[in-house]
Structures are given as C-alpha cells and as structure tokens.
Amino acid sequence: MSAAAMSPYGTYLDYLKQGKLAYQFSPDAGRPVFFPRVVCPYTGSTRLEWRVSKGLGTVYSASTVFPRKGEPYNVSLVDCDEGFRLMSRVEGWPAEDVCIGMRVRFAVHVPPGGDDEDCYPVFVPASSPTDGGRA
Amino acid sequence: MSISVERGATAIVGAAESELGQVAAGYGPIDLMAQGVVRALDDCGLGLRDVDGIFCATTQARLAGLALAEYLGLPEAYIDSTSTGGSSFLGHVLKAQYAIASRACEVAVVAYGSTQRSLGRKNTSASERNPYESPFRPFLPPTAYALAAARHMYQFGTTREQLAQVAVAARRWALLNPKAWEKTPLTVEEVLSSRMVSYPLTVRDCCLVTDGGGALVLTSAARARNLKKPPVHVLGAAHVTTHLSISNMPDLTVTGARRSGELAYARAGIGPRDVDVVELYDAFTINTVLFLEDLGFCAKGEGGEFVAGGAIAPGGSLPVNTNGGGLSYCHPGMYGIFLLVEAVRQLRGECGARQVQDADIALVHGNGGVLSSQSTIVLGTAGTV
Numbered sequence: 001m002s003a004a005a006m007s008p009y010g011t012y013l014d015y016l017k018q019g020k021l022a023y024q025f026s027p028d029a030g031r032p033v034f035f036p037r038v039v040c041p042y043t044g045s046t047r048l049e050w051r052v053s054k055g056l057g058t059v060y061s062a063s064t065v066f067p068r069k070g071e072p073y074n075v076s077l078v079d080c081d082e083g084f085r086l087m088s089r090v091e092g093w094p095a096e097d098v099c100i101g102m103r104v105r106f107a108v109h110v111p112p113g114g115d116d117e118d119c120y121p122v123f124v125p126a127s128s129p130t131d132g133g134r135a
Numbered sequence: 136m137s138i139s140v141e142r143g144a145t146a147i148v149g150a151a152e153s154e155l156g157q158v159a160a161g162y163g164p165i166d167l168m169a170q171g172v173v174r175a176l177d178d179c180g181l182g183l184r185d186v187d188g189i190f191c192a193t194t195q196a197r198l199a200g201l202a203l204a205e206y207l208g209l210p211e212a213y214i215d216s217t218s219t220g221g222s223s224f225l226g227h228v229l230k231a232q233y234a235i236a237s238r239a240c241e242v243a244v245v246a247y248g249s250t251q252r253s254l255g256r257k258n259t260s261a262s263e264r265n266p267y268e269s270p271f272r273p274f275l276p277p278t279a280y281a282l283a284a285a286r287h288m289y290q291f292g293t294t295r296e297q298l299a300q301v302a303v304a305a306r307r308w309a310l311l312n313p314k315a316w317e318k319t320p321l322t323v324e325e326v327l328s329s330r331m332v333s334y335p336l337t338v339r340d341c342c343l344v345t346d347g348g349g350a351l352v353l354t355s356a357a358r359a360r361n362l363k364k365p366p367v368h369v370l371g372a373a374h375v376t377t378h379l380s381i382s383n384m385p386d387l388t389v390t391g392a393r394r395s396g397e398l399a400y401a402r403a404g405i406g407p408r409d410v411d412v413v414e415l416y417d418a419f420t421i422n423t424v425l426f427l428e429d430l431g432f433c434a435k436g437e438g439g440e441f442v443a444g445g446a447i448a449p450g451g452s453l454p455v456n457t458n459g460g461g462l463s464y465c466h467p468g469m470y471g472i473f474l475l476v477e478a479v480r481q482l483r484g485e486c487g488a489r490q491v492q493d494a495d496i497a498l499v500h501g502n503g504g505v506l507s508s509q510s511t512i513v514l515g516t517a518g519t520v
Contacts, residue, residue, distance in 0.1 A: 009266055035267045035383070061289075061387055063281035064334040065274050075273045075333075077282055077382055087268045087382040096334070100289040109270075120270040 008036035011050060016119040021055055021106045023084050024048040034084035055106030056081045056126060059090065062098045074098045078123055080106075092124045103127060142403065143520035145232040146359035146366035149179035149352030150479040155465045156316055157252050158346045164195040165202045167248030167348030171472075172207065175350040180363035181242060183207060186352075188240030190227035192218040193248055194260040194468055203246060213240040219376070220503025221416055223247075224351075224471040225510035229372040231353045241354060245475075248348030249467035256344060259468065268380055274333050277341055277419065279381035279505035281333035284421040286387040288335065290436065293424065295335050297439035299326035301420035302339050302462050304448035309459025311449060311489035316345050317463040326420075340420040342461035342470070349472040351479070356520070367479045368520050370496070370513040371403030381505045388436075391509035392429035392500060399498075400431075403513035407431035410513075411494040412481045413453060414474040416502040417460040423447070426500050427455070430511065454491045457481060471501040475512070482516050495519050 006014070008024075012035075015022035024033040027049060029042035039046050057080040066072045074095040079085050090098045091107070104123035111117035151174030153167040168191055176182060189203050189212045196202045200216030213234055219226050224245050231243040251259045273279065287293045303323055309315035321339065329337035359366035375391035375398075378384045400406055407430060415426045424438035432453060433441040441447075447455035456462075458477040461470045478497035480486050496519055501510040 061282040061286040063273075063278050063285055064331075065272065065278055066331045066333065067274070073272065075271050075278050075282070077387075085382060087271050087273065087380075089271050100285065118266065118270070120266075 008038060012036045013118055015052065016108055016121065019108050021053040021080070021121050022050050023053055023080070023082065025051045032082055032084040034086060051082070053080050053082050053106065057104055057106070057123065059098060059100050059102040059104060060085060061100055062090070064095045072096065076123070078104060086121065088121055088123050090123050090125065140232045140236045142370055143368040143515070144356050145235050145353055145369045146356050147228070147351050147353050147369070147475065147479050147514070148359045148362045148364065148366050149175035149181065150476045151175040151178050151350055152314065152473070152476060153248060153348035155314060155347040156345050158250060160253065162250055162253070162346070164193040164248035164250060164348065165206050167250070167346070168193070168203050168246040168350065169206050171248065171348045171350030172244050172246050175244065175352045178364060179352050181352060183209070185242045186212065186244050188213040188231060188234055188243030189246070190215045190231055190243055191246040192216055192223035192227070192469065195249060213243070219374070219508040219510070221418065221469040221471050222374070222501030222503035222508045222510040223469055224475060225372070225499065225501035225512050226374050228351070228353065228369060228475065228512055229374055229510065232369055232372065235353065235355050241358065243353045244350055245353065245472065246348065246350040247469060247472040249469065250346045251468045252344050252346045256468070265380055268382055273381070276505050277336055278333040280419040280421055281336045282381060283387040283425065283506060284335050284419070287421060287424065290388055291439065293439035295327055296323055297443045298335070298340055298420040298424065299323040300443045301417065301423045301447070302326045304442065304445070304451070305417060305456055305460040305462040307448045308457050308489060309463035312459050312464055315459040315464040316343055317459065336419055336421070342418045342466035343463070345465050345467050347465050347467040349476050351472070351475055365483055366517060367482045367514050368517065370405070370515045370519065371399040371401070372510070372512040373398030373402065374508065374510045376508045378507050379504060384506060388425070390425050390429050390506050392426050392511065395509045395511040396430040396500070399511035399513050403515070405496060405513060410496050410498045412457060412478065412491045412497045413455045414478045414497065414499045415456060416470055416474060416500060417456055417462050418466070418470065418502060420462070422502060423455065425506070430498065430500060449489070457486065457489050457491060471510070474499045474501060478514050482514060
C-alpha cells in the first residue's frame, strides 16, 4: 500500500509496530503536530512530514486512577523533547510515585492478543531507579 | 465567532427546573425537558403555542431537537440541538440571541433533561474510543480534571485542602437551597478522606450524579417588557473551544474561559468588579479555582488561596454557585442550564435564604467536555441595559 493511501493513524501505528514513536511536523508552521491528522491545524496546509521521536520526554501531568476493582494505575501526559504532548502511562515505577517533571523514555507496548489490539506507546523512567528517575 | 447583537436585545423571561434528584421510574429525558418547558412558560405567562424556537441537548437522544418538537407538537419550530457538553445551554442562549435578532424565531425555549441517576452514567452516554487516549484507561471525565488539578498544584502550590474548600463552600450554599440534593454539612477533612477517584480528586471533589432537567424561555427585549416577571437581559455572551480531549489542551492551568470571559465582558461593557453574583460550572473542585482565575476574580495561580479564605461561601466577598452547584445541588451530566436558572432567580430576587442582596449583574460560566468548551454569559436586570 502506498503511503498516500494510508490513514494518519495507520501510519502512526505502522511506526509503532516497528518500535518507533512517530509524529508529524508541519514545515509551514515550523512545529510538530500531534495527534496525526490530514491537515495542519496551525496553517491549514496538507503538507505534513512524518518524523520519528528520540523517545525522551518529561511528565507534564500525572494522575493515579483508583478503580473500584483492581490496582491503582498511572495516567500521564508526557511532553516529548521534540515539542509534542501525548497521553500515556509510566511503567516500571509505582503508580503513586510518578511525578510531574520526571524524565521518561518511550517503549512500545505490544498487546498480548496479537493483531486484534493495537500497539501503543508507554514510558519508563529515563534514568536508573537509584537516582529516583527524576530530572 | 464575531456576530454581534445589540447589548440587552434578548431577555430570559422564564426559567424553571423539572423534577430533580431521582425521578420516578419510566421518565425519559424528553419528559423532563417538556416538564421544564411548561414550568418555564408558566413562569412568564406564555403558552406552548407562543413557542417557535427549540434549543435543546441531552446525551440520551441522538436527535434531541426532533424529539422535543415531536413531544411538544411544534412541527415548524426553529431547531438547534448543538451539543458542546455541559456548556450547551449557554451556547443555546448565545445562538438564540442571533435567531431572535434575525427573526428566525420570536419565543425560544432552551431545554435539558437527563435520567442519569436512574439509568447509570454508562447507559446514558455513548462511549467514543480515542486511539490516542483509550488504551491508558483514563477514568473520564474525572481523570482529565485530576490532571489539570495536579498541574495547578505543581505550578502554583495549590493544595488539596484548598480544593476541598470549594466543595465545602458549595455545600454551605446547598444547605440554604431546599431543592439541593445534599442536606448535611461537609468538612474539609471529610472531602480529603473520601474515596480517592483519580488523584488528587476524591469523590467529594466530583459533582453529583442525579436526574434532572430544566428550561428557559427567551424573547426579544420588546416582547419581554409586558410579561409576568421582570426580564433578565443578555448583556454579553461568548463561546470558546480549545480542544476536545485532554491531551490536546494547550495549557492545563489556563482554560478557554480567559478568552470567552474577555469577549463576554467586552460585549457587556463590564468587568469582573461589576459582577454581583457568579454561577460557574463546578463539575470538579478544580473548575471553580480555574474559572475564578480565568474570569478575572483573582490572579492566575491564586485561586486556591482565594477560595480557602471563605470568599465564595455564604457571607463571603463573592457569592459563587449560590444554589449549591453541581457539587451539592444537582448534576445530571450537563449542568449548564441550572447555572442560568439560578442566575435568573438571583437577579429577580427569588432566592429566599440564599438571595444575594441587590444583585443586578450575574456572570454565568459553562464548561463542556474536559475543560474543552467554555461559554460565558453576562446577565443583567432591566436597569443595567
């Protein structure tokens, strides 16, 4: 399938399957665009380039969700160093200790169910646990 | 949006709630809309046959405008059932101004109904999957507001105790409102020790889940002059949308209320100091803090301190959410209509124990989605036009 025939989400997902966190860049606006779409919201241009993130970011905000059943879990908003933000979760770290400002690194989550479920990006503390994983 | 209507050219002449709390089994959302409409018409002395404009929204009817036109027997009515979430009804007032000014209709009703408590939240709102958020299982809407609260706490040192003060102030107002769902006092300690939903928000930082509905009747200032009750004029209104999903909100500590407030104040020719009573959409305690800042009642970052001083509770310097708000009075899912009903009653002096003395100008602010859509309306008595 040609790239032009692929949806923005389909392209994003393809990169994820290769272990890459992709985002769009608008040359006309000179800034990243996320979530991926067919038009740049800053200029109206349909010229959007795909770029691959280095996968490093900072937790912009974090919440611990307490479900009525099951363990509490983290939901974070992560600001990637390239200048785009996405929702994700920080893994490999106690949910209630994930804090704003924490430096994190991208990892791809591959669902155990195979192709029935899509991959998605998660994050792990960027530095070793001994220094607290904080920036 | 830059369409302008003459300041005060539109008036709210009737306002009413439907049954609230938990309604009898078998009631649907359109029943409650219709109940609100007939009560609001009775409030101003107009009849159903005078109505030629229908504005309504609910999460429980895909074609809400058609449903209400059918129910009320108004086949030729001008219809608008735009949904911007809980702010919808403020948007409806904004657009009813244009419809009335352009003579698309002369007497408009704005209506809402929900049986969210009876049916359960999951059964009254369609869930929409967002591939960029759903995998992380945010408990929406609370988690979105929790993320905003956490960021506000990080950036400005706002505390959970300060947020809890918003819930306590709302409860104190609710105890003065016979129609409020909550009937017992609430303390800061009780808010903090309640079940945690999505940190830093406990269940007492979150709005109620009730049934309920309501309606307004709007018409031209000229027609409003000779009706049953004193008219309440729309002095200025504005709507701003900053995002849909929380991961796309540009700055979690600044809402679109800053811009919608600026526009509404400019259209009304007033500023925050001129406001006598404030009705803000308090779906969560952080909302009140954010909107007080963004609407100019205190500086950005100082909302926590402002509410902790008791300023917004009964007897404080700024009466806010005088009916008890979504936190303690009533919250069937899209609360905006109740903000307007309370503001109208305050400006008419109908509020009994919770009446704000000499209230001439009310600021009403609605929120929709996850801090996504912000609508501000300045209302005033005839003397302010």
